[in-house]
Amino acid sequence: MEDPMAAIRETFFQECEEQLAALETGLIAMENGTADSETVNAVFRAVHSMKGGAGIFSLDALVRFAHVFETALDKVRSGSLAATPQVVGVFLRAADVLEDVVNAAREGGTVDEARTAALVEEFSHINDTPAAPAPTPAPAPEAAPTGGLFEDAVPPSQHWEIVFTPKPELYAKANETALLLRELRRLGPVTVTLDAGRLPELNELDPEGAYLTWNIALDSECDEEAIRHVFEFVEDDCELTITPPQSVGFAPGTVITGDNGFKFEFFPPPEMEPEEEEAPACAVATVAPAPVPAPHEPPAPPAPVKHPAVEVMAAKAESAVAVTATIRVDLDRVDRMIDLVGELVINEAMLSQRVMEAGIARASGVAMALEELEHLTREIQDSVMAIRAQPVRSVFQRMPRLVREVAAQTGKQVRLVTEGEGTEVDKTVIERIADPLTHMIRNAIDHGLESPETRVANGKPAEGTVKLLALHRSGRIVLEVSDDGAGINRARVRQKAIENGVISPDAQLTDDEIDNLIFLPGFSTAAKVSDISGRGVGMDVVRQSVAALGGRISIASRPGQGSTFTLSLPLTLAVLDGMVVSAHGHTLIIPLGAIVETLKPRASDVFPLDDHISVLALRGGYVPIVDVAISLGYCEEFIDPEQSVALLVEGEGGVRAVLMVDAIHGQRQVVIKSLEANYRAVPGIAAATVMGDGRVALILDVDAVVRNARSEAGRGEVPALEAN
Amino acid sequence: MSTTVLTVDDSRAMRDMLRHSLVAAGFRVLQAEDGVHGLEVLETETPDVIVTDINMPRMDGFGFIEAVRKDETRRAMPVLVLTTEVDVEKKNRARAAGATGWIVKPFDPVKLIDAIRRVAA
Amino acid sequence: MASSMQTDADNRELIAFRVGRQEFCINVMMVREIRGWTAATALPRSPRYVKGVINLRGAVLPIVDLAVRLGLPGTEPTARNVIIVVMIGHQQIGLLVDAVSDILTTNDNNIQPSPDVSSDLVKTFVKGLLPVDGRMISLIGLDNVLPAGEMEAA
Numbered sequence: 001m002e003d004p005m006a007a008i009r010e011t012f013f014q015e016c017e018e019q020l021a022a023l024e025t026g027l028i029a030m031e032n033g034t035a036d037s038e039t040v041n042a043v044f045r046a047v048h049s050m051k052g053g054a055g056i057f058s059l060d061a062l063v064r065f066a067h068v069f070e071t072a073l074d075k076v077r078s079g080s081l082a083a084t085p086q087v088v089g090v091f092l093r094a095a096d097v098l099e100d101v102v103n104a105a106r107e108g109g110t111v112d113e114a115r116t117a118a119l120v121e122e123f124s125h126i127n128d129t130p131a132a133p134a135p136t137p138a139p140a141p142e143a144a145p146t147g148g149l150f151e152d153a154v155p156p157s158q159h160w161e162i163v164f165t166p167k168p169e170l171y172a173k174a175n176e177t178a179l180l181l182r183e184l185r186r187l188g189p190v191t192v193t194l195d196a197g198r199l200p201e202l203n204e205l206d207p208e209g210a211y212l213t214w215n216i217a218l219d220s221e222c223d224e225e226a227i228r229h230v231f232e233f234v235e236d237d238c239e240l241t242i243t244p245p246q247s248v249g250f251a252p253g254t255v256i257t258g259d260n261g262f263k264f265e266f267f268p269p270p271e272m273e274p275e276e277e278e279a280p281a282c283a284v285a286t287v288a289p290a291p292v293p294a295p296h297e298p299p300a301p302p303a304p305v306k307h308p309a310v311e312v313m314a315a316k317a318e319s320a321v322a323v324t325a326t327i328r329v330d331l332d333r334v335d336r337m338i339d340l341v342g343e344l345v346i347n348e349a350m351l352s353q354r355v356m357e358a359g360i361a362r363a364s365g366v367a368m369a370l371e372e373l374e375h376l377t378r379e380i381q382d383s384v385m386a387i388r389a390q391p392v393r394s395v396f397q398r399m400p401r402l403v404r405e406v407a408a409q410t411g412k413q414v415r416l417v418t419e420g421e422g423t424e425v426d427k428t429v430i431e432r433i434a435d436p437l438t439h440m441i442r443n444a445i446d447h448g449l450e451s452p453e454t455r456v457a458n459g460k461p462a463e464g465t466v467k468l469l470a471l472h473r474s475g476r477i478v479l480e481v482s483d484d485g486a487g488i489n490r491a492r493v494r495q496k497a498i499e500n501g502v503i504s505p506d507a508q509l510t511d512d513e514i515d516n517l518i519f520l521p522g523f524s525t526a527a528k529v530s531d532i533s534g535r536g537v538g539m540d541v542v543r544q545s546v547a548a549l550g551g552r553i554s555i556a557s558r559p560g561q562g563s564t565f566t567l568s569l570p571l572t573l574a575v576l577d578g579m580v581v582s583a584h585g586h587t588l589i590i591p592l593g594a595i596v597e598t599l600k601p602r603a604s605d606v607f608p609l610d611d612h613i614s615v616l617a618l619r620g621g622y623v624p625i626v627d628v629a630i631s632l633g634y635c636e637e638f639i640d641p642e643q644s645v646a647l648l649v650e651g652e653g654g655v656r657a658v659l660m661v662d663a664i665h666g667q668r669q670v671v672i673k674s675l676e677a678n679y680r681a682v683p684g685i686a687a688a689t690v691m692g693d694g695r696v697a698l699i700l701d702v703d704a705v706v707r708n709a710r711s712e713a714g715r716g717e718v719p720a721l722e723a724n
Numbered sequence: 725m726s727t728t729v730l731t732v733d734d735s736r737a738m739r740d741m742l743r744h745s746l747v748a749a750g751f752r753v754l755q756a757e758d759g760v761h762g763l764e765v766l767e768t769e770t771p772d773v774i775v776t777d778i779n780m781p782r783m784d785g786f787g788f789i790e791a792v793r794k795d796e797t798r799r800a801m802p803v804l805v806l807t808t809e810v811d812v813e814k815k816n817r818a819r820a821a822g823a824t825g826w827i828v829k830p831f832d833p834v835k836l837i838d839a840i841r842r843v844a845a
Numbered sequence: 846m847a848s849s850m851q852t853d854a855d856n857r858e859l860i861a862f863r864v865g866r867q868e869f870c871i872n873v874m875m876v877r878e879i880r881g882w883t884a885a886t887a888l889p890r891s892p893r894y895v896k897g898v899i900n901l902r903g904a905v906l907p908i909v910d911l912a913v914r915l916g917l918p919g920t921e922p923t924a925r926n927v928i929i930v931v932m933i934g935h936q937q938i939g940l941l942v943d944a945v946s947d948i949l950t951t952n953d954n955n956i957q958p959s960p961d962v963s964s965d966l967v968k969t970f971v972k973g974l975l976p977v978d979g980r981m982i983s984l985i986g987l988d989n990v991l992p993a994g995e996m997e998a999a
Contacts, residue, residue: 004744012737045734045779052777053737172793174802174824174843183842233825343903586887632889675888678936679898679907679991682888690900696886 012053016102019046021397023095028400030088040083043091044073050102059105062098065116068123069094081126090122096401160227162216163241170210170237177214183230188220213239331427334387338574341377341384342671348377349668349692385572389424392470392477395434396421399441399468406445413452413463414445420470425477426572432549433479433569439542440481440553440565441466448483448563458560460484476593477571482564488557490514515557519543547651547703550576550591550686576672576689578699579647580665584629587697589670589689590647590659594702598664599646606641613709614638616646616658623648626709627660628700632684651706659705672699684708727844728752730771732762732788733806734780742775742806745833751840759783763791766798772844774803775827775836778814786821793822802843806836859975861947861982862929865917868946868982870975875931875987879945882926892992893919896941901930908939909990916966933987940990949982951975956984 026043029035051066073091075081097111097119104111162184166177184190195213218227224242231240352370360366396418407414425433449455449464456462469480490511497503497517509517519539539553546553551569570576570593578589601616606625608614615622625646629635639660647659670689673696675682686701729751731742736757743753754769756762758780774792778785785805792798805818805826818826824843827836861870885897885908894913898905908928913919920926920941928939956973970985 004740008737008740008744011740012735015735015737042781045781048779049735049738053735056737056741172799173819173822174800176843179842233819233823236819339903346903634887634889673903673905675898675905678905678938679888679895683890685889688886688898688905690903690905694900695884696898696900696905698886698888 009057012057013102013106015053016050016106019050020095020099020102021394022046023098024092024397024400027088027091027095030083031085031092035083037077040073040077044070044077047073047098050098054105057105061111061116062101062105065094065098065101065120068120069098072123072126087126090119090126092400092404094119094123096404099401160216160218160220160222160224161243162218162227163213163239164216164231165213165239166210166234167237167239168210170234173233173237175234175237177212180230180234181214181216184216184218184227187222187226187230188218190219191217329387331388334384338384338388341381342574343690345377345381345669345671346690346692346694348374350694353692381575385426385574388427388572390427390430391422391424392430392433392479393421395430395437396468396470398434399437402438402441403445403466406442410446410449411451412445412449414449415463415465417465417467418469419467423470423472423477425569426574428574429477429549429569429572432545433567436542436546436553436567437468437479437481439539440479440567441468443539444481444483444485444563444565448485448487450486454486472571473568476568479567479569480564481567482562484562487559487561487563488515488518488555490557490559493517512556515555515563518555519553550593574672575669576699577667578670578689579667580691580697581628581645581647581661582663582665583632583661584634585662586629586632586634587665587691587695588628588661589697589699590649591686591699591702592667594649594651596648596650596656599648599658601641601644601646601658601660603641618648618658623656623658624709625658625660626705628705629661631705631708649702649706651703655706657706657709659700659702670697670699726750726752727773727840728754728769728771729840730754730756730762730765730769730774731806732756732759732774732776732780732785734758734777738777742836745836746840749833749837751837759785759788759791762788766792766795771801773840774801775806775840776803777806778818786817789818789821789823804839804843856950856952859949859951859982859984860929860945861949861977862927862942862945864912864915864920864942867917868980869911869915869942869985870947870949870982871929871931871985871987873948875933877930877932877937880928880930880939882922882924882928882941895991896922899928899939901937901939904937906930906937906939907991908941910941911990912941914966914990915970915985931987933990936991938991940987947977947982949975949977959983 023043023046026035026039026046029039030043047066047070051063051070054062054066069091072081072087076083076087081087097116101111101116103109164177164180170177181190181192193215195215220226227242228235231238348370352374355366355370399418400416403414403416406412444466445464449466450458450460452462455464465484467480467482469482471478494503494509494514494517497514497520498505502517502520503509519542543553546567546569549569551567553565553567555563555565557563576589577592579592579595581588581590599616599618605617606614607617607622614625616625627639629639630637639662641660644660644662645664647661647664648656649659650656670691673688673690675685675688682698684701684704686699686704688696688698691697727750729742729746731739731746731753732755733739733742734757739755739757743755746753754765754771756765759776760782762774762776763783776785776788780788783791789803789805792801792803802824803822805815805823815826825839827839858873859870860873860876861868863869880901883899885899887897888895888907891897894910896908896910898907900906910920910922920943922941925944927942927944929942929945930937930939956975959967959971959974967983969989970987971983972986973984975982975984
């Protein structure tokens with residue numbers, strides 16, 4: 001980002017995201033009654049900070065709404081407004097609107113004016129003082145008040161007389177008479193006479209006392225307001241009289257002599273001065289610290305020591321921040337590092353292979369050093385991957401809002417419980433779990449939970465519970481969405497599946513299999529098309545997008561007690577644990593996660609159904625066989641089962657098949673390389689990787705291959721599912 | 725002979741903004757993200773002017789100014805309060821804590837720089 | 846796009862190479878590197894002119910057998926064959942050719958339109974003809990060298 005303002009703007013919106021998340025967290029704590037005063041402060045700060053930043057970029061709509069919100073929060077903070085459930089409810093809705101306003105500002109879109117107006121109206125009810133700043137075309141609340149005393153004004157020319165007597169407090173706040181005089185001088189030519197009549201003898205002088213009165217004549221076109229502005233910071237810490245005199249002040253350059261022989265010299269007004277402040281500042285400095293123990297002479301600040309260049313120091317200050325908190329790194333840099341480490345892994349493997357080929361003994365020094373290198377390489381790889389690991393919290397934090405919205409749309413009462421927000425997963429995965437989670441939660445509320453009336457009639461609490469859980473299990477992240485609703489209506493699902501030709505009327509399916517039919521294409525479980533879940537995206541699309549990430553999704557249900565969606569994903573999309581196999585001489589990687597077991601089939605267990613399709617008898621059931629080489633078009637000839645290795649794999653929704661390959665060459669972790677980057681997606685292939693010999697090997701898309709095999713097998717002709 | 729300004733603000737965007745404006749105006753800029761951090765910076769640095777936010781975690785602007793003023797050697801260090809607060813009560817609290825002046829956000833960089841130059845000796 | 850062959854520059858550098866018994870050239874600006882042949886990994890269900898993919902310093906590089914793409918007899922590559930790595934849009938691809946023959950500097954005036962009698966394949970790729978020392982070198986465009994449509998979407 002070349003434009004610094006664009007970069008700062010981007011930073012601002014990133015911070016807004018963080019603050020919106022903090023806001024949500026804090027408000028939910030307030031809702032649950034677990035909030036303390038710091039929670040309320042943090043919530044206030046979040047809104048306040050967004051308002052402040054929005055001001056820089058003139059995001060008026062955001063400033064206005066944040067201001068109304070902030071005003072109410074400030075009342076809670078100060079105790080003048082109680083955080084009742086109704087009030088917190090308004091805050092939560094306001095947080096949602098605020099997010100929309102932020103997004104609109106970021107993307108240059110528009111906000112739903114009616115919605116913001118409605119909330120502003122709600123705020124006006126909960127605020128004691130009813131009329132908060134008008135929401136619409138009214139100027140931003142911030143527009144009027146300006147910076148401290150730094151305003152200039154230019155009405156008709158007048159000649160002013162100012163009597164200024166500082167109190168000791170003035171100096172205690174690091175204000176300087178000399179600087180005030182310098183400011184006055186900006187308004188016009190200034191003449192000063194010093195009344196040191198109250199100055200005590202030297203031995204009675206309190207070094208922190210204040211004894212002088214300054215009589216100042218100012219020749220300026222400014223109004224009294226402008227002069228008062230100069231003294232605004234100090235008006236409580238001095239005696240100040242301002243009278244418009246008739247006499248013209250001293251001309252610039254006038255030298256006057258004070259009662260005690262102090263000498264003052266005045267410079268021309270700023271218009272006639274060079275822009276640089278150094279010169280006048282020095283000039284005034286010679287005026288102010290009088291050669292006598294000046295009253296305003298607390299220990300002077302040490303003369304500024306000169307340091308190296310600004311940039312260097314600024315960088316140092318930032319690194320100080322880094323020590324206490326975190327650093328932000330451009331993701332591209334991390335990705336570049338991951339790429340390089342991936343290459344390191346490959347090179348290390350190539351080296352090992354060459355060394356082994358050279359016949360060097362395993363116990364030799366070279367082999368042992370290589371082993372050490374391999375170990376280190378793995379550790380570097382793990383560490384680099386860990387850099388991108390992030391807690392799922394950022395995604396979880398979006399869900400309460402979703403729940404509120406879906407609850408409102410469906411008229412259901414929902415409580416969301418989350419667990420395991422700290423569970424970490426690679427950033428690339430985080431970005432891609434939000435959509436499936438959204439669908440799972442929508443589904444849980446829309447289809448899972450019953451209406452409050454039905455629930456009460458069935459002896460359940462009117463409020464349903466949706467639980468969102470994240471955990472690590474065997475090298476994968478598992479996300480569960482469970483509800484305490486009615487569970488899947490299996491009779492209806494089955495009926496629907498038969499109507500849609502998904503299963504044959506006489507198919508024997510277990511309860512689990514019926515439940516998982518909802519992931520099949522063209523399946524909608526709702527009897528009527530719901531506005532919530534029926535947004536054109538069915539669970540089959542969710543399943544496919546999850547599968548594309550190397551993930552699985554399934555559902556388990558108990559009638560009357562609820563359903564649980566389980567989504568399992570690899571922890572990273574950059575590396576994969578795979579089984580290296582060969583098919584018709586081609587090296588392929590099969591994701592380990594998909595493999596249930598490896599088998600050595602007997603020819604007598606293989607039953608050809610026709611020229612293309614065979615099934616394998618396995619523990620009393622039949623599983624379709626996929627000849628990988630044929631499936632990928634490497635050859636036409638069916639593999640001899642006796643000469644092959646079979647891998648029982650499980651695709652999405654627990655669908656199983658047996659993959660036949662020539663041989664297995666062991667397991668290894670591979671770095672995933674995109675085929676799309678320079679070519680395009682290839683059917684049946686998930687991605688590519690580079691092997692130890694430097695050659696590219698393809699990673700099999702197990703789901704695609706299994707899906708393909710099953711569709712070729714034809715529905716109903718083959719015993720559809722393994723009966724174990 | 726550039727003037728050194730310490731900016732204390734919990735918002736990165738605001739810190740970046742201040743830094744951008746002040747460096748362009750020829751100031752040397754130090755940064756801290758809250759009052760506690762600001763005091764840490766003051767252990768090793770002697771800025772000519774401090775510009776601080778009010779609402780910050782850990783230690784807010786009021787606490788920070790009071791802590792600055794407690795130290796004999798920093799009593800003459802000008803502190804400007806940069807805040808969106810406009811009501812008199814907060815301005816007075818900042819004043820009571822020992823603030824030298826204040827600037828209301830959203831600030832105009834020209835006014836900000838002008839203000840810093842005014843209080844910087 | 847950098848790959849456009851219709852640049853208005855007066856003088857341009859071209860890299861010439863042999864495919865079978867014919868000579869072709871492309872704008873040198875598109876060329877990233879030239880490397881020797883290494884065995885490619887075949888891609889399932891790909892056009893015949895896609896030889897497969899190779900590892901180019903960690904990136905997966907598709908290799909197009911330019912002979913097949915241009916409707917000539919296919920190449921059975923050996924170590925003497927050459928891969929010209931070119932940039933087309935945001936993608937890098939490798940062109941399998943027999944050998945690099947020349948680097949030419951020419952200007953648009955020397956480029957003659959290709960005759961109207963040629964086949965569709967030739968029309969798709971050949972942008973003009975360049976007579977050099979009694980040889981006839983076909984200037985080709987590479988925008989359509991990989992299957993259309995999918996490449997744009999990638």
